[in-house]
Amino acid sequence: MELQNQLKALAEKINKLKDKIETEESTKHAFVLPFINILGYDTFNPTEVVPEFTADLGLKKGEKVDYAIFQNDIPILIVECKNWKESLDNHNSQLFRYFHATKTRFALLTNGILYRFYTDLEQPNKMDERPFLEFDITKVKDSDIHEITKFHKSNFDVDKIVNNASALKYTKEIRKCISDELISSTHDFVKLFAYRVYSGRLTEKVMEEFTELVQKAFNQTVSEKVNDRLNAALNKESEKQQLDAIEVKEEEESKIVTTEEELEGYRIVVAILRRKLPIERIVYRDTQSYFGILLDDNNRKPLCRLHLNGGTKYIGLIDENKNETREHIQTVDDIYQFEEQLLSTVDFYINQGL
Template sequence: MDFEERLAALAAKVKNQRAAIQTEEATKNAFIMPFISTILGYDVFNPLEVVPEFTADVGVKRGEKIDYAIMRNGEVQILIECKSSTAALSLEHASQLFRYFAVTNARIAVLTNGAVYNFYTDLDAPNRMDEKPFLVLDLADIDETLIPELSKLTKEVFDLDSVINAAEELKYVGALKREIAAQFREPSAEWIKFFTGLVYDGSFTQKVREQFSALVPKAARQYLNEQVNDRLKTALGASAVAATSAEPTESITSHPVVQGDLDRDTEIDTTPEELEGYQIIKAIACADVKPQRVTHRDAKSYFAVLLDDNNRRPIARLWFNGKKQKYLGIFDEAKNETKLPIDSLDDIYEHADLIRSTVRSYG
């Protein structure tokens, strides 16, 4: 497996086992040691590469231990402090990292609970660990733009200088992305006032505030959906042009943009129209979740769109197998399905809010 495949495999393991991992030691064994070994490529059983329970006396603090120190050429390069997978990460958990960072040669410190990895360096002051991470790797929601930077810390291509040089941009771009995402989910009063001022010339009264508190997030979601849909339509259009110039093949190959998503059950006829409907629902759901979390399973009577490939997390169903009327199946919080008649695939967009509401209900 290549680097991204190993990362995806570990993410799947964390997803499947996290609920059963209740202690810090279990978290180390199940998640963090595999991360050090299979992702970063260091031998966890070789003390010349990985030192568990690393000790470096710090001032009046004697005998304190850091969970792991990754070594290169006899020098500490990366410090790792571990917490239970059930614990949320915060600066209070990083006190030992702060102290050890100042008395070792390490330029990278990692605080992790096995599912989220916060990477720190010393951008703000030399030899003093920053209070904010420059890279946050969440295995439940992997930001693909961070993968090349993470790979630079592997044993095979260890490139500390390149990581440090990119750290400041990574730190602020990552923080901005997280802040923008938070504003999309729940816009602050300042965010609402700022955008209202750009389009509304009157006084920002309480009534106006209440009106735009609903309009700003709605406009933001619609804009994001339109950007995703435009890219999807471009991809589908390009694939159609490519298909017309190719040798005749099975109908499935005329839709390479969704080929990887096709159901392999040969007894079920997955139609191009169902796949196009799936892509529309996927684009709508991407306002709240990563695209790879939206999957499908085709059945003889309907085409199901699921979250995390889990049939207990249905997003919608396409009832396209009838000869006349087509239906879009929508689910409420109790997972009761309501069939809504549609005349064309574009009608799915009219129910975008219901689809997103269902996605958000799964957390």
């Protein structure tokens, strides 16, 4: 969580400052060095983070990479930086030479916003042309953070990262292929599905027809999968809310203790109201705030409320607008003094046809 918060803070800083950053050097200090710090490496320790690291190759001398991160006197990651405004696409070859000249297994090409991590999956000590990990720090995803964490000083393990790099790299490339097919299906992709479902000869006309069908079916399938996931998530959340509501209700109900005094008050109210109502229509419902007596067990039809658990006792009388007026009582026997008002409340409901 701490790493996630630090990356988020750096992303906010980048969005705020980038328009004021003009040079590559400023990009390094404002964006890249803070990222290296987040990974746990001390940028002020020249034995841990070496700026302008020499990476001479053969007769070509004076080649320097912007930063090299060391662990146990061995370079574990070289970092080549560009101005945040620059595209990274044209700088792989430069980093390729640096990689070959060092003992590191990992290289990072960045402009402070885009980060591309490389290793040597295809040939030992020869940097792959394509990165195995790539992200935009201003739009970093949870899956990216999971991979970035592996480069933290406290977690760094060459073998674990390399073993996972292959899956990351090829998964990324497969996803790109799928994305491209969603936009514009290739001939081979269409042929793969047409061959399975069409028994006739795959003429040019048939292929044209299947190009549209395959792309349509592919997009519909993806959309349905997304909708299924969303609906499942919504249903799960709804179930959780219902369970939470039940737990809250059960917790509240567990705190309610119906006293004998409240039951005695209820019996007195029933004795008064039974002149106009069948007993079964007069129902009590105890709450934490008061002891309610209802018509037909309906919260919208209060007959009266008893407030007996505090230091001062009250009976709550209900008028025709269902507003409550509290009257002080010494004991539940005082309820008999409000017989007329209680019967008037019943009349309100009777007049309304209830």
